[in-house]
Amino acid sequence: MRIITTAILACIATIATAQNPNPIRVNQVGYYPTAEKTATIEKDGYAKSYTIKDNATGKTVWKGKAVRTAVSPISGKERAIIDFSSITTPGEYTIKAGKTTQTIIIKEHALAELAKAGMKAFYLNRASEPILAEYAGEYARPAGHPDDHVLIHPSAATEKRPAGTVISSAGGWYDAGDYNKYVVNSAFSIGIMLRAYEMCPDYFNAMNLNIPESSNNIPDFLDEIMVNLKWMLTMQDPDDGGVYHKMTTPNFEGFVMPTDCHQQRYVVHKTTAAALDFAATMALASRIYQKYPEYKAWAEEALQKAEYAYEWAKHNPSIYYRQNEMNKNFKPAVNTGAYDDNNVEDEFRWAETEITVTKAVNSSEQPDLRDITPDWENTRLSLPSWGNVATLPAYGFVGYINQVGFLDKVRQYVGGQADSYLYDFLGRYLAEVPTSCYNAPYGNTPKDFQWGGNGELCCGRGIAMLYAYRITGNKKYLKGALQIADYLLGRNATGYCYVTGFGSFSPQHPHQRLSEADGITAPLPGFLVGGPNPGKQDAQFCKGYYSDYADECYADDMGSYASNEIAINWNASLVAFIAWLDAEMK
Numbered sequence: 001m002r003i004i005t006t007a008i009l010a011c012i013a014t015i016a017t018a019q020n021p022n023p024i025r026v027n028q029v030g031y032y033p034t035a036e037k038t039a040t041i042e043k044d045g046y047a048k049s050y051t052i053k054d055n056a057t058g059k060t061v062w063k064g065k066a067v068r069t070a071v072s073p074i075s076g077k078e079r080a081i082i083d084f085s086s087i088t089t090p091g092e093y094t095i096k097a098g099k100t101t102q103t104i105i106i107k108e109h110a111l112a113e114l115a116k117a118g119m120k121a122f123y124l125n126r127a128s129e130p131i132l133a134e135y136a137g138e139y140a141r142p143a144g145h146p147d148d149h150v151l152i153h154p155s156a157a158t159e160k161r162p163a164g165t166v167i168s169s170a171g172g173w174y175d176a177g178d179y180n181k182y183v184v185n186s187a188f189s190i191g192i193m194l195r196a197y198e199m200c201p202d203y204f205n206a207m208n209l210n211i212p213e214s215s216n217n218i219p220d221f222l223d224e225i226m227v228n229l230k231w232m233l234t235m236q237d238p239d240d241g242g243v244y245h246k247m248t249t250p251n252f253e254g255f256v257m258p259t260d261c262h263q264q265r266y267v268v269h270k271t272t273a274a275a276l277d278f279a280a281t282m283a284l285a286s287r288i289y290q291k292y293p294e295y296k297a298w299a300e301e302a303l304q305k306a307e308y309a310y311e312w313a314k315h316n317p318s319i320y321y322r323q324n325e326m327n328k329n330f331k332p333a334v335n336t337g338a339y340d341d342n343n344v345e346d347e348f349r350w351a352e353t354e355i356t357v358t359k360a361v362n363s364s365e366q367p368d369l370r371d372i373t374p375d376w377e378n379t380r381l382s383l384p385s386w387g388n389v390a391t392l393p394a395y396g397f398v399g400y401i402n403q404v405g406f407l408d409k410v411r412q413y414v415g416g417q418a419d420s421y422l423y424d425f426l427g428r429y430l431a432e433v434p435t436s437c438y439n440a441p442y443g444n445t446p447k448d449f450q451w452g453g454n455g456e457l458c459c460g461r462g463i464a465m466l467y468a469y470r471i472t473g474n475k476k477y478l479k480g481a482l483q484i485a486d487y488l489l490g491r492n493a494t495g496y497c498y499v500t501g502f503g504s505f506s507p508q509h510p511h512q513r514l515s516e517a518d519g520i521t522a523p524l525p526g527f528l529v530g531g532p533n534p535g536k537q538d539a540q541f542c543k544g545y546y547s548d549y550a551d552e553c554y555a556d557d558m559g560s561y562a563s564n565e566i567a568i569n570w571n572a573s574l575v576a577f578i579a580w581l582d583a584e585m586k
Contacts, residue, residue, distance in 0.1 A: 019546045020495025020505045024095055024102035025438070028490035028503030030110030032585050033088045035482050037106070038439045040491055041066065041080040045097040050082050052104070055092040062087055070437040074446055075493070075549040079437040103504065109586065111485065114502055115579035116207055117526030121571055122224050123211045124524050125514070127181065127231075127258070128170040135210050139524055141514075144258020145179060145265070146170060150247060153266035154330040160239045169247045169267060172231025175337065176567035177511040179261060180248040183235050184339040186228055187277030188386040189572035191350075193225060194284050195392070196463070196576035198399030199470060203583035218292055226295075229285055232278060233305065235267065241308035242270035243278040245321045246339070250332040255516045255558070268334055271321045275313040276347035277389070282306035283354035284396070287361045303358055310351050317344070339386060346390035353393040357400050381425045383460040386569050391464075398467055426468055429461060430480050440487040441465075441480045446534065446550035451562060454498050454531035455570025458488050459577040466580050481581055493551035494532065499574065500566075501525025509558045511565035516558050527566040528574040538562040 023045025031037045041050070052062040066080035087093065090107045124131060124139055128147050133140035147170040157163040172181050197204045205219040213223035235244045249263035283306040290299035321340045327333040341347075384391045429441035436444050442458050443449075450457070462484040469477035490497040490505065497503025500510060500523045507529045508522070509515075515523035532554040536545060542562070544555040554563045 019552065020490075022102055022495060022505070023100055024097050025491045025495050026095070026102055026104050027486040028497040028505065029114055029499075030105040030107050031486075032110050032482070033090055033106055033108065035085075035585070036083070036479060037085045037087065037104075038081055038083045038486070038491070039095060039102070039104070040438050041082065041097050043078055043080075045100050046080060047098045051096045052084055052087065053094050053096070054089075055094055055103075061089075061093070070435055072437050072493070072549075072551070073444065074551050075547075077437075081437075081439055109582060111578050111582045111585075114489075114499060114526075115575060115582050116209060117501065118499070118528070118571055118575040118578060119207065119221060119224060119526075120209050120211070121524065121526035122173055122227075122568070123209065124526070125173045125568070126227060127172055127174055127179070132212065135212060138520055139518065141257065141518065142259055144261060147247065147265060150265050150267055153268045153332075153334070155269040155326050155334075156237075156244055156267055158237065158239065161237065167234070167267065169231065169234040169265075171234075172228045173568050174514070177513060177561060177565045178252050178336065179258060179513060180246060180252075180336050181231065182246040182248075182337060182339050183232060183243055183274040184245070184277050184341065185337075185386045185567070185569050186232055187274075187281040188384070188389065189568045190225055190228060190232075190281050191277075191284060191389070191392060192384065192463070192569075192576050193221075193572045194281075194288055195395050195399055196580045197221065197288065199466070200580055200583040203579060203586070207579070216294075218294060222289065222292075225285070226289070229281075229302070232281065233302075235274070236278065236305055236309060237270065241275070241305075241312035242316070243274040243309050243312075245269045245271045245274045246336070248334060248336045251335050253513065255513050257514070257517045260517075266332075266334070269321060269326060270312075270316075270319065272313050272316055272319045272344050273321065273339075273341045273347055275309040275316070276344060276351045279306040279310040279313065279351040280347070280354040280389075280392070282309070283351070283358045287358040290362070303355075303362075306351070306355060306358075310355060313344075313348070313351070317348075320344075341387045346388060346392075350389045350392045350396075353396050357396060361400075381464075383456060383464060385456040385460070395467060398471060426461075426464055426477065426480070430476060433480075433483065438487050438491050438493070440483040440491070442484050442487050443492055443551055449532045449534055449550040449553065451533050451535060451537070452530045452565075452567065452570055453533065454488060454528055455567065455573045458484060458531070459528070459570070459573035462488075462577040462581065463573065466577070466584065469584070478584060481577075481584075485578065485581060493549070494546070494554050496554070496556070498529050498531055500527045500529070507556045507564060509556050509564065511558055511561040526571075528570045529564050529566055530570065531563060533563045536562055 023042035025040040054061050062084050067083045069080045071078050093104045095102045127145045130143040131141045148168045150169045152161050152165040154163040175182050204221040207221050209220035244267035247267050253261045282302040286299040286303040289295040320342045323338045381391050432444040462481045465477045465481035497506045510523050534550040534553040538561050542560040544557040
């Protein structure tokens with residue numbers, strides 16, 4: 001959703017490497033001892049047989065041939081797959097294919113550090129406060145964007161808050177490669193992470209992030225999310241309950257540090273989508289945080305404000321964010337991310353579900369399952385995104401029953417209907433694995449690649465697999481989730497581990513102002529980049545795309561906002577997926 005001007009991209013970074021030159025494609029972060037372990041060999045790395053040595057002893061612990069070859073339906077390229085699942089001893093190993101080698105790691109809790117880094121990235125991305133060396137090391141920076149002198153934009157003006165009224169909208173997280181803050185995307189990001197929290201709270205409660213709040217009695221995971229929840233509360237008009245769509249500058253800033261940004265910031269236009277997403281997120285957060293005495297009062301207020309926003313939305317059911325039309329009527333014109341959504345039926349359902357469940361939890365009464373149970377026959381499940389939250393109520397249903405402890409009862413309630421429906425939803429992806437070049441239920445058709453595909457499609461598909469596993473107990477879904485993680489972390493057509501700071505070959509030039517402007521060679525760690533995108537919406541600025549094939553259409557280039565940007569919703573999907581997966585593997 002980020003649009004860039006020519007002036008901003010006057011100095012496009014030169015890409016360092018378009019594709020991993022190593023033909024051995026593996027999960028570069030780590031395999032679990034008991035999990036399936038495969039590698040894909042590009043054709044220029046073919047050999048009659050392959051060997052794996054234990055780096056500690058120098059001994060060959062595996063030797064074998066490819067179990068199969070596969071031809072990509074996207075590019076027509078042939079690859080070979082080797083399977084070394086028989087190695088179960090934790091350690092560091094080296095695969096040899098001809099003259100080429102690649103390190104692999106097998107260990108317990110293989111993805112735990114990645115999960116923590118993905119969440120710690122939100123701290124590094126905070127607005128309005130200094131990022132301290134004690135917690136951020138070399139990525140420390142002074143505070144920027146105090147956001148204590150934000151103006152009401154004419155599009156958001158009311159009688160009680162006319163245009164130019166000064167409000168404070170401090171805190172929260174920068175949204176993506178830019179420095180603005182958007183309610184719709186913030187709500188989705190928090191929603192998908194708190195959803196995962198409901199499924200494995202003990203895991204998230206034990207996560208030590210080393211952030212300023214680490215010394216308090218609240219889990220670090222919840223502390224970090226609270227930073228953005230508190231900002232979101234500043235986006236509600238206290239006079240009518242409506243919620244501003246975004247807090248933004250009129251135009252994107254250049255690639256400079258926050259302290260060098262000087263444009264006036266505004267809260268812009270109240271919308272139905274923002275109000276409903278706000279309502280859903282606040283209600284969800286209310287029932288999670290109310291368990292902590294320190295947040296009891298806050299949780300009560302959050303639920304009240306959720307209902308206030310929901311009532312506003314019911315009275316204003318079709319106020320959409322249409323930036324071009326807005327700019328014809330109000331000045332200054334705003335040219336930042338739109339996050340526009342002209343269908344809010346799914347947002348209404350999400351808000352209704354969260355408010356209903358939270359009230360039931362607060363009253364210690366179990367709601368009638370029929371009020372919150374997905375209609376497995378008539379509801380079309382889809383992977384959630386900021387613009388399509390239709391499946392989040394279904395996820396909420398599973399999270400609720402997991403929390404109150406009657407999953408077996410619900411399995412009886414939905415019976416085989418849920419299993420058959422979930423398989424219809426996910427089975428077509430699992431069916432691709434036997435012929436997949438990368439042995440994964442992702443990345444096998446051009447439809448898998450679009451703006452931000454690594455986040456809401458790849459990680460999102462992994463999250464869906466974990467929900468299916470939790471509902472049905474069928475390990476085919478857990479195996480599918482592991483295979484998706486392998487794909488994301490290096491066993492893919494470009495050979496990139498798509499998370500900054502992880503693996504042996506990861507993005508060095510993400511489209512992120514903080515990473516580009518801080519003067520540090522390595523980018524901020526723990527950020528998931530959007531990934532291959534044949535749409536190439538940035539083609540006029542970015543000339544570094546390696547290939548036009550959908551699964552290879554990626555550029556590790558600061559100018560590539562269509563394939564190499566970071567965003568909080570993608571990182572939220574990463575955290576929810578990887579942390580939950582690691583929890584299941586324990």
